[in-house]
Amino acid sequence: MDIGVLFLQSFGLISNWDSNLSEIVFLSLQVTVTAVVLACLLGLPIGAMVGTFRFFGRSGLILGMNVLMGLPPVIVGLVVYLLLSASGPMGVLGLLYTPFAMIIAQTVLVTPIIAALSRQVIEDLWMEYAEQFASLGVSRRARIFALLWDARFSLLTVVLAGFGRAVAEVGAVMIVGGNINHVTRVMTTAIALETSRGQLELALALGLVLLIVSLVVNIVVMAFRGTIVRGAYA
């Protein structure tokens, strides 16, 4: 098939935006945004604590966090599947093949990224602040909050990296979500399905939408960052 024709057809599909497409896009965003928020709630404090406290086993933990950043999604999917499956330890909750399962899998995938990258950001800032904070007598708790706040602009980039990884991920959500129409079908699993069915114009349309969604999220976050930072922050 001619690529040009394919593109035209997929643009046609996007312009005939239907409720089915909205459903898929909306679910994707719902799952990914929830997972990224959860990953931030877990990962940012972990990153800040590992970045500023000295304790036994710290370098090992940092190495572990960095390795976990590259965790293959299918492995996360498999492990979460085993935990949630009927015979698994959390089987009674009946979460397998629901959006919750996908949120769990993506949270597991993104938390190490947020934790490892924010650890580096916070540690660099801490190098600069440490003596001044010691002099002022800032408590450990206040230190964590102050560093997270003062690193907020760099941390936004970290969060975007996590979002990018989660929204583009297919292996884990496929395994634990099952790509069930109207229930757990998200953009990436739909693309995989339509491609395998030979519905290339639909797959391409979804792919374009995914790209646009990522782009819009990045633009919105960066614009938000820009308004605050502009000309103001060194």
Added chain:
Amino acid sequence: MTRSNDRRRSYSAELIESGITPPLLSARNLCFEMQGQPLLQSVNLSVRAGRRTIVIGPNGAGKSLLLRLLHGLIPMTTGDIYWKGQRFSRDAQSAQAMVFQRPVLLRRSVLANLKFALKVCGFVGPERARRVQDALRISGLMDVANRPARVLSGGEQQRLAIARALVCAPELLLLDEPTANLDPAATSYIETLIDMASGRGITVVMVTHDQGQARRLADDLVFLQDGRVEGTGVASDLFANPRSEAMKAWLDGRLHVRREEM
């Protein structure tokens, strides 16, 4: 533990017997080594309450290290530091404030920098607001209160750092070369601010390598070179009659080459 308690008591007792009120801060035989290299050797000095003690000496003499030790930021190798005749403690540190050679300002507005310090030392509500206003006024930063601290000019940043150090009303203010990178006008502003602080009864210990500044500001003087105190006493006496060859040479502007480099 018992031994150090004994020592502490005997030192205070010794001072009281001799009819001297203990100095606000003093160091006895202070030594600091790093990787076996002695960077400060048997430093003895006293900081008298309500006075301005200026620490002078060439680059690399150990002035910044000395200030960090006196503020309890790094542990000494041997020796003792006393605060009001008592062994240095956490409480002593919180009664002091330090401004570093390169001021460390939070990535926030001028106002938020002041509020942060006040929150840490426990001021809230109207008292905090009052202190913030006072700090902005004395530092002349009222007009830039809402500007991010890190876009201020060098002089403004240094003024903010000093104003922030003063908001919690410390008993002792430690300043590490606050005017090293400033032009004469900005320097003069900082000196006015320091004057004002000591006018409020705050004891000042300031490091400088600027002789003129030392002459303008010093009540007492500590001359440091190669990690040793090469002269200490009332500034006017010491300037008129430098007690060591090293200090005389420095005052005459003769270049000093560090011993290990000779």
